[in-house]
Amino acid sequence: MPIDATQPYDADNIFAKILRGEIPCKQVYRDEWSLAFHDINPQAPTHILVIPTGAYVSWDDFSARGHVARDAGLVAPGYRLLANIGQHGHQEVPHLHVHLFGGRQMGQMLPR
């Protein structure tokens, strides 16, 4: 179910538990500012979630309260970044995150 992205941060959300090590993940990268890990239900050969270690619900929340995050490097064949926000964006986990899809041709941006 999509969440209401205007609600305060819920420290019991699934990604908060992953950050605290209470739930395991297949980690790709971690530093002081960010964690990248494989999505449990991949939608492409490569489907990685990139999240800040800070407690932000959405990009608006991050913009209002956040600090500058470090950039990740780009790769040659290309990839897709996608962020779901709130009800219409169908965001299910109330911790700011970006989906990184790769490993196949992604086609058009949205199904018609």
Ligand code: 5GP
């Ligand atoms: P959203 O709809 O919020 O943009 O995406 C949430 C994503 O989190 C979904 O793609 C879902 O598969 C993934 N996800 C939910 N629970 C877990 C989990 O426990 N572990 C991992 N690795 N991914 C999860």
